[in-house]
Amino acid sequence: MAESVIAARDLSLVFQTRDGPVHALSSVDLDIAPGEFISLIGPSGCGKTTLLRVIADLERATSGSIAVNGRSPAQARLARDYGYVFQAPALYPWRTILGNVMLPLEIMGVPRAERAARAKAQLDLVNLGGFERKFPWQLSGGMQQRASIARALAIEPKLLLMDEPFGALDEIVRDHLNEQLLKLWAATRKTVVFVTHSIPEAVFLSTRIVVMSPRPGRITDIVPCDLGPDRPLEIRETPEFLRIAQRVRDGLRAGHAYDV
Numbered sequence: 001m002a003e004s005v006i007a008a009r010d011l012s013l014v015f016q017t018r019d020g021p022v023h024a025l026s027s028v029d030l031d032i033a034p035g036e037f038i039s040l041i042g043p044s045g046c047g048k049t050t051l052l053r054v055i056a057d058l059e060r061a062t063s064g065s066i067a068v069n070g071r072s073p074a075q076a077r078l079a080r081d082y083g084y085v086f087q088a089p090a091l092y093p094w095r096t097i098l099g100n101v102m103l104p105l106e107i108m109g110v111p112r113a114e115r116a117a118r119a120k121a122q123l124d125l126v127n128l129g130g131f132e133r134k135f136p137w138q139l140s141g142g143m144q145q146r147a148s149i150a151r152a153l154a155i156e157p158k159l160l161l162m163d164e165p166f167g168a169l170d171e172i173v174r175d176h177l178n179e180q181l182l183k184l185w186a187a188t189r190k191t192v193v194f195v196t197h198s199i200p201e202a203v204f205l206s207t208r209i210v211v212m213s214p215r216p217g218r219i220t221d222i223v224p225c226d227l228g229p230d231r232p233l234e235i236r237e238t239p240e241f242l243r244i245a246q247r248v249r250d251g252l253r254a255g256h257a258y259d260v
């Protein structure tokens with residue numbers, strides 16, 4: 001079997017706050033193979049973002065271990081092993097779309113002509129060819145988020161970390177971007193770790209769904225999502241899709257404490 005892209009073993013993270021310790025992650029065990037599309041789903045505060053941030057070396061685990069491409073998160077970050085897409089597009093307003101996508105390549109010291117060509121290729125991949133010279137504020141929210149995906153892809157990472165990238169968009173735009181992301185994933189065969197609150201989004205996109213619950217943040221179920229690579233939006237009405245969605249929903253219910 002190919003080496004895991006992510007291998008987490010008994011991973012825990014406790015934030016020390018003025019109100020006492022917060023157990024953001026507790027005994028997380030997770031292996032992600034190359035080319036998988038993994039969604040992390042769970043209620044607010046279950047540690048989804050924290051897990052993504054530990055993978056990206058933006059937070060350090062309190063105990064346990066995690067390897068990214070067989071090395072430490074710090075080494076993986078320095079090797080530019082991953083691209084990170086945030087919840088909000090976070091584009092620089094004074095730079096054009098092309099200028100934004102070229103930025104990571106500038107930081108890497110890629111020559112000017114090459115970085116323009118590479119950034120253009122990524123913009124084509126997210127269907128933003130022709131918008132290179134626009135500024136972020138001239139684009140819709142969905143287009144801005146596609147531009148941030150292109151920016152994350154500019155360094156050509158094999159691993160893409162996405163923190164609820166479509167959460168702020170309306171449902172029709174979200175459907176469209178889900179379709180595009182699925183095509184992009186099929187075309188590039190990247191490993192994706194994707195945070196979402198949406199059961200249909202998770203089932204539509206993923207090869208496996210990691211269900212989490214809060215206090216302490218932990219994995220309660222890992223649901224295989226064997227729908228194959230060819231997934232038109234209508235697949236969401238099929239019994240197979242609904243069966244997987246139901247298992248995820250059951251997992252979320254079991255881990256949920258209702259304060260009502």
Ligand SMILES: Nc1ncnc2c1ncn2[C@@H]1O[C@H](COP(=O)(O)OP(=O)(O)OP(=O)(O)O)[C@@H](O)[C@H]1O
Pocket residue numbers: 015016017022023024042043044045046047048049050051217
């Ligand atoms: N820097 C921090 N300091 C203290 N507590 C934190 C910090 N970051 C996160 N937490 C706490 O850790 C827990 C997990 O947070 P996290 O943001 O990972 O959850 P999440 O599942 O991504 O939530 P959401 O869906 O709302 O984004 C929460 O209780 C949160 O308040």
